[in-house]
Amino acid sequence: MSNKRVRMAMVGGGEGAFIGAVHRIAARLDGHIDLVAGAFSSDPARCLTTGAQLGLSPERCYPDYQSLLQKEAQLPADIRADFIAIVTPNHLHFPVAKMAIEQGFHVLSDKPATLSLREAKELEAVLSQHSSLYGLTHTYTGYPMIKEAKHRVATGQLGEIRKVVVEYSQGWLSQATDEQGKQAKWRLDSSKSGISCCMGDIGVHAANLAEYVSGLAITELCADLNHVLPGRALDDDGTVLLRFNNAAKGVLMASQIAVGEENNLRLRIYGDKASLDWSQMEPNSLWLRPHNTAATLLRAGVGELCDATMKALRTPAGHPEGYLEAFANIYSNFAAQITAFKAGDTATNEAFDVPGIHDALRGMAFITNAVEASTHDTKWHPFKMDL
Template identity: 45%
Template sequence: MPLSRPLRAGQVGGGPGAFIGDVHRRAMRMDGLATLVAGVFSSDPDRSRAHAKTLGVERAYGSFEEMAEAESQREDGIEVVSIVTPNWLHAPAAMAFIERGISVVCDKPMTTTLEDAHALVEAVHRNGVTFALTHNYTGYPMVKQARALVEDGTLGEVRKVVAEYSQGWLSQPIEQEGMKQAVWRTDPKKAGAGALGDIGSHAENLAAYVTGLELDRICADVRTFVGGRAIDDDANVLLRYQGGAGGVLHCSQIAAGLENDLRLRVSGTKGTLTWRQEHPNELTFNPLEGTERVYRRGHDDLSAAAQHASRLPPGHPEAFNEAFANVYSNALRTIGARLSGEEPDPLDLDFPTVEDGAKGVHFILTALESGRQEGWVDASYVPSAGYRQGA
């Protein structure tokens, strides 16, 4: 990174007991590219300030509006902010910083409405900031290797995509017992969508990242299995891509006994790639002719992007935190380069952007609409007026 110091970073959300807040903080500091100096960690100003002290954060605020205004006026104000609030606050929080020229790393899904998503796309380009979305599974080296094999023609023409993300943690109505993460994730007003928004969006983004395919039409069976729940907890989606490829996406948070079972299989005219998140350091390629090949993280026969995303020698596992950090580090190096007036390294531009976020919101809402109609619907994405490739 051209800057001779870490970026000054802030965070909105991620208070006591927030799993994802800690993940973002670890990812932010893993490669020494940013230092957390400001934050608002709770809607309660006193709790926000108390949590800031436990983190050693210098400047604590009572609201993101206050933080965005104050930091934008300081000579030593933050240069990037991490947004880790519940979904419904992503858009207003991100917008408050974008409009003041501060870059953003935001948790997914980006927004709960397509109108908000398009507004963020336009604001990012109008203000010339960098926006990264933490679809962290794209940060795994072997996912990048899978993408490279599709791009270089090893797989041939893609014909079939199968993406699955299954969990079991919401098999019972734990939101009724006051479990904090379950309460807001099963509230349509705060989450927007259930399984489709929380994990289905990851599966769709992973498939799109690896294959480069754009959706054409989808047909979704969207279900709610747990009694009294007001949001989807399971979905099965048939996919038709532009150009003719087909696919299936399955996401479920009521698959009892399963933990974080994200899988992707891509079949082309020359073979099939298979990757599983719970065994992330391996990628299997089964060619049409010949024997199975297993690619392993850390070896020098991998693509430049896969090697760029690896930290340790072969045989030393890298997983969730490192993949998350890869999204952050690429984004932070990009921000640093732009602040220095330099062009970012092309390998550092490999992170989900604001446009990817808008496409994800479009997929979620289209799948919900297909479920309501119980049939095929148009899923092609129409960019907003402010769309420009590569935020």
Template identity: 60%
Template sequence: MAQKKLKMGMVGGGEGAFIGNVHRMAANLDGQIELVCGAFSSDPVKSKRSGEALFLEPSRCYGSFLEMFEKEQALPASDRMDFVSIVTPNHLHFAVAKAAFEHGFHVICDKPATFSLQEAKQLKDLIEKSQKLYGLTHTYTGYPLVKQAKHIITTGQIGDVVKVVVQYSQGWLAAREDTSGKQAAWRLDPAQAGISCCMGDIGVHAANLMEYISGQRIIELCADLNSTVMGRQLDDDGTVLVRLSNGANGVLTSSQISIGDENGLAISIYGSEASLSWRQEEPNTLWMKFNHQGAKMIRTGVGEFCDEALAAIRTPAGHPEGYLEAFANLYTRFAMQIRAYPSQLQDRETIPGIEDAIRGMAFIENAVSASISDIKWHKFII
């Protein structure tokens, strides 16, 4: 029997939303997934208007996510959505995911996973109870050379990891007036974003990338988070020192007030024999450096790659691949997980899931707690 496209519903991502468009483009890129329904706004009128602007059937442009889950569940299996993509502000992630699982749908969600670590733990219980799939869009794990860097380290080619430095800097929140837009307003609102803006929005990506590539886990940290623009309740800049599970040290800096920086995510992993460096703004290049020989530049699509990197490469060498392609790699892999369900994928990496979600929320809460403490080092508590 010929396979059909998977049917996706979406919660959030309506008029004026940036990330909703990104998720829709990524899901659509490989032609495996079709958006069929959505509850795109908490305002029923805006939700239906947003859905109709995407050329969806008016009857499947819902006024609320609960209405969507109830009505989609009532449809024949051949017609109803297969999974939901959650792209709302943070405070709604848990409620939407909970309702999705209770109505029998798989979930893929933008990060951070929930509003709090407690909710993330409750989410794990719901996943285990429902036995449905859960994916978290830590986008940068989808880049081919990120996967190759992980492979190089896993196979011992740089020796033992001794230090990891990761930086994620942006400048878009540098001025007070930059908070007037929709994207800034909810990220700086504790009622919608949670206890952190900068660490919750981009620092958690940096922490995830540090652990994903190095293969180590953060076990202790020391943090200094700041609100540099007067009147802000949440951090817009911060530095976190970490100790990793193998004894290595790490430095994580995250900023949204670094004027002139666009999406400055960069990571260097230093080993006992060599080092690796990768920058998101130049994603097709991975540098491998040594003390006593010339540096090696690894380019996407040139030479030999591990299976995971090969699966993530889409175009011939010299054709830039970036953010949307990496995002699409997550959606396509999640589609593979759904098609294999209830079996597990064989010999293939799954996308970040609930364990990554819990570690991400723990990183945010541990960093905030450590920053307001007079004690220097803190155990990474989950």
């Protein structure tokens, strides 16, 4: 194992966990990261089994995250993990991240960052007292053509932004029988997922993508969240009207009961000169539609694309690059940030194109504000960061 590679330990992601395997694939795709340790399950035997399957030695497979962080911190600097990947249900994101930072580790966490906005603000305070780096896997920002869309907006090709429409529709919770699955059970349990299911799981991705590409910030919202299936305590569907800091308007739709939908994430941004349209179901394509002029289909790897887009691509044009590659771009960028940090470079998350604590706070504020606004008849509510 090369010492030049960044070393990762993982909390969560044991046998049967969907997202843990995705994180591991993303981490190793570009060869910059080695998985060296883990606390993969609350069941020590299952943790050992997972570690063995991944080729780890038993002494680096820990029975709980506390043991992992304490014992890894005692190892020599050239052996111990550099960062902790957190792939647990939401209620563990904050305690694991907090302890990891206090033990001197960098952290890359699944989203949402914490169980509540209060925890997110406490996490920000912990980070301010330590030198650890913090990243958040808002995966969809990793798509090459999303980076191209961001560039086109930032360079004024759309003109003044007037409207943003973002939709994330799924159907995997559309039936009562769907609640029996492992992934569904914890997401519908407020003690593990927080105050929201749908908005906390996918609505927050949509809000993050809208702000990332448009360069705007949500300032007000009007929310209508629903519990479509009887007996559910948390939302499984919702629509949120948005106002942005340049007076643009927006619509965010998120649903997990849209029968027949897979992971239908779509973003449309309308300016006074042109509009952009991107869909995750066709991620290598980005439509640019100017006013009264023929639309242009921009394709990944074809023609003149910005540096950020080209950096995010790995294959020649016509070879589909999708979710795993977008995920890997987050990991690769975070590894580069850690490597630079070791060399004395303290550049920001934005410089390395890594979602960070700012995105964590905005995400938790979106979830909190949307849930709160949905309980009132008042139409517009300020987007508060201090609830």
